[in-house]
Amino acid sequence: MRTEWMNTQAAPEPATLNGQGGMSRRGFLKATGAVGGGLVLGFFVPGAGRVALAQPDKPVSAPNAFLRIAPDNTVTVSINRLEFGQGVHTSLPMLIAEELDADWTAMQATLAPAGSAYKDPAFGMQMTGGSNSVKNSFVQYREIGARARAMLVAAAAQQWHVTPDQCRTDKGMVYGPGDRKASYGELAESAMKLPVPGKVSLKDPRDFRIIGKPTPRLDAREKSSGKQQFGIDANVPGMKVAVVARPPVFGARIAKFDAMKARAIKGVVDVLEVPTDRGGTGIAVIADGYWPAKQGREALGLEWDTSSVEKVSSDKQFATYRELAKKPGIVARDADISRLARAPKKITAEFEFPYLAHAPMEPLNCVVDLKADSCTVWAGSQFQTVDQGAIAKTAGLKPEQVTLNTMMAGGGFGRRAVPTSDYIVEAVNVAKAYHATGKAGPVKLIWSREDDIKGGYYRPAHVHRAEIGLDAKGNILAWNHTIVGQSILTGTPFEPFMVKNGVDATMVEGMGEPYEVPLRLSVHNAKANVPVLWWRSVGSTHTAFVMETLIDEAAQIANVDPVAYRKKLIGDKHPRHLAALDLAVVQSGYGKISLPKGRAWGVALHESFQSVVAYVVEASIEKGVPKLHKVTAAVHCNQAVNPLSIEAQVQGAALMALGTTLPGAAITLKDGVVQQQNFSDYTVARMPDMPQIAVHIVPSGDAPTGMGEPGLPPLAPAFANAVAKLSGKRLRKLPFELNAGTKTA
Incomplete structure (x- = not known):
């Protein structure tokens, strides 16, 4: 497995931040209380209006909030998120270290407790989710580093009786005229006594020396040696x-x-x-x-x-969902589908997706x-x-x-x-x-493993029904689409913001774009006595599979290469999608190299959490079982803070997605009781299932987008598209049921 990344392209001029997205002086904390003295900084951006969920709040202060520089020159960063494998324990300190000009070898991190100071600057609550950690704290953590650096420089200039612009910083040191120098640890105490600057300029991305560089994780040694303490410890x-x-x-x-x-x-x-x-x-x-x-x-x-409680059985539930899918639901997206009835060619497809357990390794x-x-x-x-x-x-x-x-x-x-x-x-x-x-x-x-598997809050089960009309050349004339499933947001604090006119935004996310197609989309909100919740990449776990396998099928009917067909439908309105797709195609050798006998290409592309991931895969069918051999991934997540974390996220997401295709990867119920209880009867992908993966990152200097989840949605459809070429059958279910596939045109 390997990852490739490139230096960022030219980016806009450095931003001076002191309004929306920045922080005023009163939002900062300057306090003692750190053992041995030092500089402590922290702030909270109240809402900032960047996300619908953001709510007005008052700036708050808390001791030892975000940053402590100790006399021995170590820099400890408080992480306002949960670290559970995604790498924020390293990527967020990288943001501070960059603007602080810190010595990376002196950086440390600690997980912050619950506190108002640690609220997500966009959501107004302390949380980890939606692949937002780096995205939403990109400015926040950089500003902390920049302000701390300015205070350290001011302290040095004051001691040396020079102006701050006569000083420079590098790797945890301040240098001044006449070979003067002092470590951050030496200056921290006096810097504490200075006012926090209300306005700072952040670095031009072209000057980054830490951000964008592959950086080993700060917690890697503790975790790999078994010393790391988890909640269960x-x-x-x-x-x-x-x-x-x-x-x-x-x-x-x-x-x-x-x-x-x-x-x-x-x-x-x-x-x-x-x-x-x-x-x-x-x-x-x-x-x-x-x-x-x-x-x-x-x-x-x-x-x-x-x-007194409803007893759900999966067979009956899917039968009900299939009947509902044949009827119009609440309109989520409208389009003229009058040409559907007289279209010379048609695709009628029904998809089923089961409940899924999260099944983390730590119950x-x-x-x-x-x-x-x-x-x-x-x-x-x-x-x-x-x-x-x-x-x-x-x-x-x-x-x-x-x-x-x-x-x-x-x-x-x-x-x-x-x-x-x-x-x-x-x-x-x-x-x-x-x-x-x-x-x-x-x-x-x-909770035991059995408690965890049987304990609820699953990815909802869904049924999709699509009716697509195409002209004689395979161009899409009309597309009528219905989704049936439980809403994960109705009845939660998120409902006022993310359920509009009865449509749960997570149920329909990923439908339509980036393709220019006349799509009419409606939904049925089913009720069931089964607790449901977001699952890595949320609605895109099913919508990407439906969209990307249907687009591939349409390309086959048109007798057009599936990459070319996608690019035509994308047009020029989505350059990031095209960049990711082109990079995956080039790096995989798609269309340029001959595959071994019995193998086929599969392609899929999807945007989630504002990041685009394209996959080109190689697959075969061995003794009637689909086998994934090689995966080439191209990622467009704008500025790559830590390429090693992006590689790890794509690898993990791809393996997790592969798990959804394997026999037994489903939660089923009979008379209200979950039938699975452990990894013996609930399938997750294991090391022998792991294909060869190469991850490539599209260069960009724009502010980062999400990366924890976007690697998951397009993997299963890319795999399914390869299997369809080999078997002549279109797969309509997850997990894969090759014998139940629909013959291709």
Whole structure:
């Protein structure tokens, strides 16, 4: 596997930022409190109006907010996100280090706790999601570095009785006339006494020496050596461990259990009935460790009352969805489709996508230390602001009485960003029940792998139905399209901003563009007793597959090369798409080299989170099973902050996407019960499935766009398009069912 990147092209003049997108002096914090002294800086951009979710807020200050320069010259950066594999523990410090002119070898990072100072500058809440971490903090973190640098230079100039413009900085040092020099650590204390500049100029991208360079991760050594502490490793003195027996059908309630048998297990200290998500109840077994808690749960002899909750069965659900898809729904995008009925050629296609579990390698967990007037929590939270509020409400406290420590997390893919804060609320409820018995001390709630797979909040199941009319030459005349599925935003705080006229924006994202096609799009919002949530790349997990396989099929009907067909439909309105597609084609050798016998090319292109990824793949069918051999990826994410992180994200996203094509990659329900429970019956891609991947980055000096998720959507359709060439069948389902494919024209 390899990544290639290029130096950025000429970019606009350096920006002077002090208004929207910048920060005024009053938004900064200057405080002591760091051990051994030093310079501490931090700020919060209130809303900034760049995203629909941004809400007005007051600037706030907090001790030790973002940046600390210690006397020994180390620079510690507080990360306002969750680090769970995407690399922000390195990329965000790179932004500060660039403008600070820091010595990269002296950089350190730490995850910030929940706090108003750490809110996303665009969303107005502390969160990690939507591939927004680098994108939304690109200016924020650079300004912190630039202001700190200006204060250090001012301190040096004051000591040396020279003007600041007579000084320069490099690798953690300030240099002045007459061979004067001082380290940042030496200057930090005096810099603290100076006013924070209200206006700074940021570097021209052409002058970057850290941003854009492949940089090993700051947390790589700890993680590769096993020293890194994740949420599940948290160990607080006096802590007990809890597991919860949850209803087999979502929202059901406990009818009967045998607490005595569970208490008979050595190490079990309590057995308590607790509220669970969606109005259900369950049984918490609290013990001296995980194993006795788990054994105690197995001894409960549980009986459940499921009489008052809906019991979903996947077969019936898909049958209902297919019937709905034949009827017009709520119009999300309108177009004239009058030419559909008389089109000489047609494509009628029905697609099915199952529920998907997030299945991160680290199952959910949370430590709660609840006291009468405070609550301290340790968790790998993606939604610190939301979770802190939920903890406070559940515990009967004020948010300021809650300390939420952000722990490293072993993956998440959206599961740790739940508007209901389900697993954290459950943990607090367990702690409340435990303390109500007169006991004290922290409680650590751990989900097993089976709990995680069966525990809900899945990528929704969807059915798409497309009717496309083409002329004799294969040009698209009209396209009528219907999507059926559950809304993930209805009933959440995001509904007012992202559900318009009954259309959940995440359900239809990725439909249509960049192609100039007359698309009429409608949706049906289905209801089901299955909790659903965003899953890496959200709606694009299904819309990209539908769009890119149908465009490929149309190209086949037109008897036009699929790359040429796409480029014609894109036209000249989407240069970033064309740049990514062209780069993938050139680097793969598509159309220039001969593939081994039994292999075929597959192409797909998709934009999500404002980044474009194009794939050209090589695939075969071996003993009736599709096999992916080689992947060439081209990425247009504007300024590449850390090419190594982009490579890792594309590799991981491609493998995760490949997993969605494999047999068994589906969550199914029967009579309301999830049928899968572990990796033995819920398929995820493994190392032997990994193809050879080459990642190429389109050069750009524009501000970064998202990169954590965009590598996922186009992989499966590119693979499917290659399989269609080999088998003569168009695949309409994920995971792949080659025997159920539709013959191509």
